[in-house]
Amino acid sequence: MSAVTTNARGRPRDTSVDAALLRAAVELLAENGYGALTIEAVATRAGVGKPALYRRWSTKEELVVAALGAHVAPPRDTATGDARKDLRAMLGGLARHLSGPAGGAVFGVHVAADGNPELTEVLRERYLAPRAVVLTEIVRRGKADGQIRADASVDLVRDLVFGPPVYHQLITGNPMSTRRLSQTFDAAWRALSA
Amino acid sequence: MSAVTTNARGRPRDTSVDAALLRAAVELLAENGYGALTIEAVATRAGVGKPALYRRWSTKEELVVAALGAHVAPPRDTATGDARKDLRAMLGGLARHLSGPAGGAVFGVHVAADGNPELTEVLRERYLAPRAVVLTEIVRRGKADGQIRADASVDLVRDLVFGPPVYHQLITGNPMSTRRLSQTFDAAWRALSA
DNA sequence: ATATTACGTTACGACTCGTAACGTAATTAG
DNA sequence: CTAATTACGTTACGAGTCGTAACGTAATAT
Numbered sequence: 001m002s003a004v005t006t007n008a009r010g011r012p013r014d015t016s017v018d019a020a021l022l023r024a025a026v027e028l029l030a031e032n033g034y035g036a037l038t039i040e041a042v043a044t045r046a047g048v049g050k051p052a053l054y055r056r057w058s059t060k061e062e063l064v065v066a067a068l069g070a071h072v073a074p075p076r077d078t079a080t081g082d083a084r085k086d087l088r089a090m091l092g093g094l095a096r097h098l099s100g101p102a103g104g105a106v107f108g109v110h111v112a113a114d115g116n117p118e119l120t121e122v123l124r125e126r127y128l129a130p131r132a133v134v135l136t137e138i139v140r141r142g143k144a145d146g147q148i149r150a151d152a153s154v155d156l157v158r159d160l161v162f163g164p165p166v167y168h169q170l171i172t173g174n175p176m177s178t179r180r181l182s183q184t185f186d187a188a189w190r191a192l193s194a
Numbered sequence: 195m196s197a198v199t200t201n202a203r204g205r206p207r208d209t210s211v212d213a214a215l216l217r218a219a220v221e222l223l224a225e226n227g228y229g230a231l232t233i234e235a236v237a238t239r240a241g242v243g244k245p246a247l248y249r250r251w252s253t254k255e256e257l258v259v260a261a262l263g264a265h266v267a268p269p270r271d272t273a274t275g276d277a278r279k280d281l282r283a284m285l286g287g288l289a290r291h292l293s294g295p296a297g298g299a300v301f302g303v304h305v306a307a308d309g310n311p312e313l314t315e316v317l318r319e320r321y322l323a324p325r326a327v328v329l330t331e332i333v334r335r336g337k338a339d340g341q342i343r344a345d346a347s348v349d350l351v352r353d354l355v356f357g358p359p360v361y362h363q364l365i366t367g368n369p370m371s372t373r374r375l376s377q378t379f380d381a382a383w384r385a386l387s388a
Numbered sequence: 389a390t391a392t393t394a395c396g397t398t399a400c401g402a403c404t405c406g407t408a409a410c411g412t413a414a415t416t417a418g
Numbered sequence: 419c420t421a422a423t424t425a426c427g428t429t430a431c432g433a434g435t436c437g438t439a440a441c442g443t444a445a446t447a448t
Contacts, residue, residue: 010393011445017395033308038435049396054437107305110364114227114298120367128365152381155374158365159358160381166364167357168349170304171322173314180349187346187354191381204424205414211426232404243427248406 013055020046021053025067030101034108037064061119064109069126071102075134083142084189090134091161091185098165099175107170132158149194160188207249214240215247219261224295228302231258255306255313258299263320265296269328277336278383284328285355285379292359293369301364326352343388354382 024045028037039060043050057063075093080086097103113120132154139157142148148157164184165176176184218239222231233254237244251257272283291297303321307314326348333351336342342351358378359370370378 008393009447010391011395011447013394014445033310035306035308035310039437040435047396049398050437051397051439052395055394058437060436104308107301107364108308110301114229114302114367116227116229155362156377156381159362159370159378160354163357163359163361164353165357166361168353170301170360170364171352173307176353183350184353187350187385188381191385202424203416204422205416205426207425208414233406234404243429244406245408245428246426249425252406254405 017046017048017052018056021048021056021063022067022070025063026071026102026105029064029067029105029108034064034105039063059119061109061113061116062122064105065119065122065126068102068105068109071100072097072127075131079137081141083138083145083147084193086138087142087157087161087189088185090131090138091165091181094162095165095175095178095181098169103169103175146194148192152192157192160191161185164188211240211242211246212250214242215250215257216261216264219257220265220296220299223258223261223299223302228258228299228306233257253313255303255310256316258303258306259313259316259320262296262299262303266291266294269325273331275335277332277339277341278387280332281336281351281355281383282379284325284332285359285375288356289359289369289372289375292363297363297369340388342386346386351386354385355379358382 021042024042025037028041028045037060039053040050042063043053053063057066075090098106109123113123135158136154139148139154143150165181168176215236218236219231222235222239231254233244233247236257237247247257251260267287269284269287272280274280292300303317307317329352330348333342333348337344359375362370
């Protein structure tokens with residue numbers, strides 16, 4: 001046992017079907033929003049049948065999580081060593097993400113995860129965890145060389161830096177402007193810098 | 195024309211039905227989350243039929259907005275004149291709200307409003323507008339007597355003070371602890387105070 | 389060649405939505 | 419008191435969506 005799980009027996013999965021489904025999901029999210037997303041519409045636009053979709057993701061939520069993961073660029077570990085610049089770059093990545101076609105879906109997934117522990121777990125592992133790793137490293141370095149206050153936890157930095165733009169979009173429905181993004185970041189940094 | 199619209203002709207609405215429906219909606223939201231909320235379940239728990247519900251709110255979203263409005267205490271204009279205390283009190287009210295049974299529903303409504311202009315409007319008027327008024331007044335006074343930086347807009351204050359706890363709950367699924375709430379508020383105030 | 393798995397199509401039961409029909413109850417206008 | 423009006427509960431219905439199950443066909447490993 002414990003053999004390589006790449007045990008392809010019958011007909012292999014058609015990779016283009018995966019891509020077509022994820023692409024269709026992102027497109028429909030951008031066009032109609034999360035609530036209007038339909039499994040059948042995704043399959044139809046992708047040119048496949050529903051069973052092909054259900055073979056890959058058993059619920060709408062998992063599909064959307066996968067679509068987000070495939071569409072959103074993973075956080076680049078810019079690692080300039082300058083905590084302020086690195087934080088600002090990470091914030092810029094989030095802002096681009098929220099402004100993009102899948103921006104509105106981010107909230108939808110989190111809400112759908114309410115009362116759904118499995119989905120919450122998937123979301124946490126695939127989406128949040130990679131970003132948390134990068135953030136933790138930035139904060140560690142920043143505190144080591146005295147840029148960030150010693151009493152600032154990673155969670156505090158996260159909530160203070162990323163909270164305002166996400167909240168802004170949740171409340172207003174529109175992404176935060178670039179000017180206001182810099183303004184809120186400056187304010188957050190003012191509170192976090194040593 | 196323009197007569198008093200309180201023109202009650204036939205059998206009047208049963209007020210207890212309104213209360214029972216709103217209460218049932220809040221209870222079910224607390225138990226199963228927004229996604230699992232069903233019109234029929236609300237009507238059944240309230241002991242009424244679906245038509246009685248649809249006579250009052252034509253969609254699930256409007257019902258939930260109404261349930262929030264009825265369940266959540268409106269913002270008290272504490273008006274101590276101390277901008278820091280007033281802001282902190284407002285933040286405490288939001289935190290109590292998010293910790294309560296309807297906390298999870300707040301996100302659900304916002305997401306449901308995505309791509310639904312009418313619901314967005316209702317949500318903005320009934321839920322956000324009253325709070326915005328109170329906040330604006332607090333910020334105005336704070337800037338007048340030099341407690342708050344002159345270059346801080348109301349939107350900046352709003353996003354910086356309320357964004358972190360809302361984001362925290364959106365990401366982690368749990369309300370922010372009281373200790374961390376004070377911590378993030380102190381940080382925000384550090385950035386906002388003159 | 390045979391077993392195995394994926395694919396598209398079609399069909400199905402279950403659930404939810406929003407509305408329409410009924411008969412009954414409550415209130416106002418005359 | 420009578421008629422008109424509106425609310426109520428019950429029941430039923432069409433529409434839409436979900437998730438799954440069949441079937442025949444295509445593609446790959448053994």
